[in-house]
Amino acid sequence: MPILEGKGVTKYFGGLVAVSNVDFKVEQGEALGLIGPxxxxxxxxxxxxxxxxVPKPGxxxxxxxxxxxxxxxxxCRMVVARTFQLVKVFADMPALSNVILGSYFGMSPGMSSKDAVREATELLEFVGLSAVKGTPAKDLTLANQKRLEVAxxxxxxxxxxxxxxxxxxxxxTEVGQAMELVTRIRDKGITIIMIEHVMKAIMNVCERIIVLHHGAKIAEGTPQEIVTSKKVIEVYLGEKAHAGS
Amino acid sequence: MDITTLTSKKSLVWWVIILIIFILLAFVPLYAPGYAAILLISILMYVILTVSWVMFSGSTGYMSLAPAVFFGVGIYASAIIGGKLPFPIVVGIGGLASFCLALLVGALTLRLRGIYFAIFTFGLVMLMAHSLLFWELHVTGTRGRFVIVMGYNTIYYYLLGIFVLLLLTAYLINRSRFGLALQSIGQEEDAAAHTGVNVTMLKVTTFAISAFFMGAAGAVMATKWTYIDPFIAFNPFYSFMPVVMAIFGGMGQLFGPIIGAVILTYLEEFLITKFAELYMLIFGTILVIAILYLPDGLVGLIQKMWNRYSERKHADT
Known part of the structure; x- marks a missing residue:
């Protein structure tokens, strides 16, 4: 059984269709890339x-x-977690408290405070932020804030x-470290869906890629199939042609 | 000495100081002249309103201008049922009525963010006052109500009791995981929701708990005024003062709002008695200066000075 399955997922913003009738399946343990202009x-x-x-319909x-x-x-408590395109860390809280919040509330029942602190400390080490665990999140670099979101x-x-x-x-350098981090998360057995414009990262990390364009799924396949797909090339080149005119 | 024993010793000292303050406060009416009790009643009233306001708005960042609503509900509850039931029950009902109203209002409106929530809560003050006025004019045919009067000492002890309960509640919330979650809502609500925090539940519950204390304080204060009407009970002034006092004192620490409320209430009483005509002018000027130059309030200023002092000490060694 796929871990996640979408059928006819659609979302309108007013009259504009943002996601249109998208079907997708994600298998347990895989890394799926989501790309598109x-x-x-x-x-x-x-x-x-x-x-x-909320999708409507779908x-x-x-x-x-x-x-x-x-x-x-x-x-979130059903074990789906996410990060944000524009980082959303709890700016005035120390890095450690940012992570502890996840341990407290991210599963039911939540952890005892002793366990939460221990787990948060381990996770900060896992993403390489041990040195700054007492620093308020707003004072971290962008790369570190993104890692904090992952933790x-x-x-x-x-x-x-x-x-x-x-x-x-x-x-x-930071992209290289982030790719390495994603690989280590996968090795923990966590299924990943990633949106990425850095193609090198997508190609290296994902087994499968879905391409969206104007809200619709236009292609799906292995990285090899995607880079050689006429339709995908058309979409990307077409964008450029439009941008040039 | 490692840091944990240091902090626990430090916090023990704080507990002892707080305990001594409360014991002193408990004996004040026995020794102080009558005016002191009246002044302390005003101070306690504002301290309760301010600390309850900060409990919700300080951490979540949702600027509520509804204190006057919950305070007023307590006042009216006291006017309606006062004398028919034992006073502690009247106070409890005043608090509970506000609690229930806050649950309802919160569930309906806490999806509004920023300025919209502030304006809505302010509109609620007007709505309550005018609905009651309409009711009194067209249904009961009365104007205002008389309230069973209590002695100043009784009022004082009830307020002190409410304050102690409030302080304990605020302290426990701050220390618990829910305090952390409330902060996370204030800083990045979407991220909090996607990290597993039931944001709606938490906001509405905290809003209602803070309303309980405002309502209870209203029920007690009503007995000091003997006569109330909709515009005395639902006076927007009681919505603005807690906000001003909290900002003046500084919201970073639990005692910031307390200090702000104590100083500003005392200042208000002092100015009213000494400079009756200039009181609002002076009060306003002080507030403007405080907002401009003390962005983190008095407590923020003290912390800044303390940091500078300890830095200098370290620099010397």
């Missing part, structure tokens, strides 16, 4: 999966159970992790 509906699809938005199933219309905190998401003990442009705005 700006405005293709990638983040909207993430918002639909994490329940920030259904989303987690391990066969219909989770459409549940509240975000319920989805916070991991603290909710997810089986499925949604990573929204984790590499955007990072320098090449």
């Amino acid at each position: 700006n405005g293709a509906g990638k983040t909207t699809l993430f918002n639909l999966i994490s329940a920030a938005l 259904t989303i199933r987690f391990k066969g159970e219909n989770i459409t219309g549940l509240k975000p905190y319920k989805i 916070r998401a991991l603290a909710t003990n997810p089986e499925l992790l949604l990573l929204d442009e984790m590499m955007a705005g990072l320098n090449p």
